[in-house]
Amino acid sequence: xxxxxxxxxxxxVDAVLANRPGAFERLVREYQGLCWHIIHxxxxxxxxxxxxxxxxxxxxxxxxxxxxxxxxxxxxxGRVAYTIALRHLQHKRIPLLxxxxxxxxxxxxxxxxxxxxxxxxCADAETAQHLHAAIExxxxxxxxxxxxxxxxxxxxxxxxxxxxxxxxxxKSHLFRSRLRLRxxxxxxxxxxx
Amino acid sequence: xxxxxxxxxxxxxxxxxxxxxxxQERAMRRERLHLDPASDDAKTLRYRxxxxxxxxxxxxxxxxxxxxxxxxxxxxxxxxxPTSGTRFELALTIxxxxxxxxxxxxATVIYGSAWLPSISAxxxxxxxxxxxxxxxxxxxxxxxxxLGSWQQHRHGRD
Numbered sequence: 094x095x096x097x098x099x100x101x102x103x104x105x106v107d108a109v110l111a112n113r114p115g116a117f118e119r120l121v122r123e124y125q126g127l128c129w130h131i132i133h134x135x136x137x138x139x140x141x142x143x144x145x146x147x148x149x150x151x152x153x154x155x156x157x158x159x160x161x162x163x164x165x166x167x168x169x170x171g172r173v174a175y176t177i178a179l180r181h182l183q184h185k186r187i188p189l190l191x192x193x194x195x196x197x198x199x200x201x202x203x204x205x206x207x208x209x210x211x212x213x214x215c216a217d218a219e220t221a222q223h224l225h226a227a228i229e230x231x232x233x234x235x236x237x238x239x240x241x242x243x244x245x246x247x248x249x250x251x252x253x254x255x256x257x258x259x260x261x262x263x264k265s266h267l268f269r270s271r272l273r274l275r276x277x278x279x280x281x282x283x284x285x286x
Numbered sequence: 287x288x289x290x291x292x293x294x295x296x297x298x299x300x301x302x303x304x305x306x307x308x309x310q311e312r313a314m315r316r317e318r319l320h321l322d323p324a325s326d327d328a329k330t331l332r333y334r335x336x337x338x339x340x341x342x343x344x345x346x347x348x349x350x351x352x353x354x355x356x357x358x359x360x361x362x363x364x365x366x367x368p369t370s371g372t373r374f375e376l377a378l379t380i381x382x383x384x385x386x387x388x389x390x391x392x393a394t395v396i397y398g399s400a401w402l403p404s405i406s407a408x409x410x411x412x413x414x415x416x417x418x419x420x421x422x423x424x425x426x427x428x429x430x431x432x433l434g435s436w437q438q439h440r441h442g443r444d
Binding site for chain 1 (some may be wrong): 294295296298303306307310314329332333335336337339340341342343344346347348349352353354356357359360364437
């Protein structure tokens with residue numbers, strides 16, 4: 094593990110806590126993408142997401158002195174963003190997960206699949222749109238986990254620190270989401286079982 | 287950042303599920319590295335298409351001057367507003383404390399004349415050294431509280 098005591102994280106945190114000009118702006122610039130991805134994927138409402146991002150960084154600024162370097166700064170800030178988005182969903186009574194039977198997803202494990210032209214499918218705007226719609230239709234938690242894993246390239250242990258979920262649980266969510274999305278793709282492009 | 291394949295992630299109990307998971311992971315890595323899809327099977331290709339879609343940036347984004355605006359807001363002393371849940375909990379706690387204090391006051395007024403003399407009779411006569419230690423203890427607690435409040439206030443204003 095990288096020695097966090099001499100890491101750029103510590104330099105940045107020290108600069109912000111010392112109130113050096115431009116330090117907090119640098120911190121925001123560094124992590125605004127992560128926060129936006131977490132919050133937007135959780136709440137899906139751009140205006141709410143922008144406001145929650147602002148709340149996130151105000152809280153980060155207010156509580157940065159409590160950061161103890163026990164995890165990467167990225168995970169700590171991601172955790173703040175995730176918690177704020179989670180509270181928003183709870184307040185709006187939006188479920189984080191849906192209660193569905195996973196049997197249909199798991200049935201896809203047995204599917205062998207037929208020929209598939211990746212380049213043609215990627216180039217087909219309707220197929221891509223169909224896939225993006227399927228991603229949007231996933232429950233907030235699964236959307237967020239996939240975005241952290243693929244777009245932000247955050248490892249599963251780091252996602253565990255951000256979300257507070259066990260690594261095994263995250264793995265299971267990623268697995269089932271990918272199966273479900275593959276099912277959506279096969280429903281569009283056709284498959285022979 | 288690279289996904290470390292040696293991360294301690296527990297395997298699935300079901301061997302088929304674990305095999306499928308490894309296939310999903312392999313497809314993700316192949317798509318990330320833009321490897322030639324010619325040798326990939328249909329399943330891998332579909333997972334690669336998922337990876338392709340999931341790696342695309344979101345359509346909406348934060349305003350370009352978001353970081354500068356945040357810096358201005360914090361410099362102006364703006365702090366995070368309490369969430370609605372926190373506000374409710376705070377209001378509930380304050381209400382309960384007020385009700386408790388009023389009830390204690392009422393009970394003292396109504397029944398105090400009956401049990402206060404017996405309590406004061408049961409207490410030992412105050413020893414001056416005990417009082418000094420109690421005062422020192424209270425002073426320490428007060429100083430800690432003041433220092434904590436000052437530190438919080440200072441960081442809140444930074």
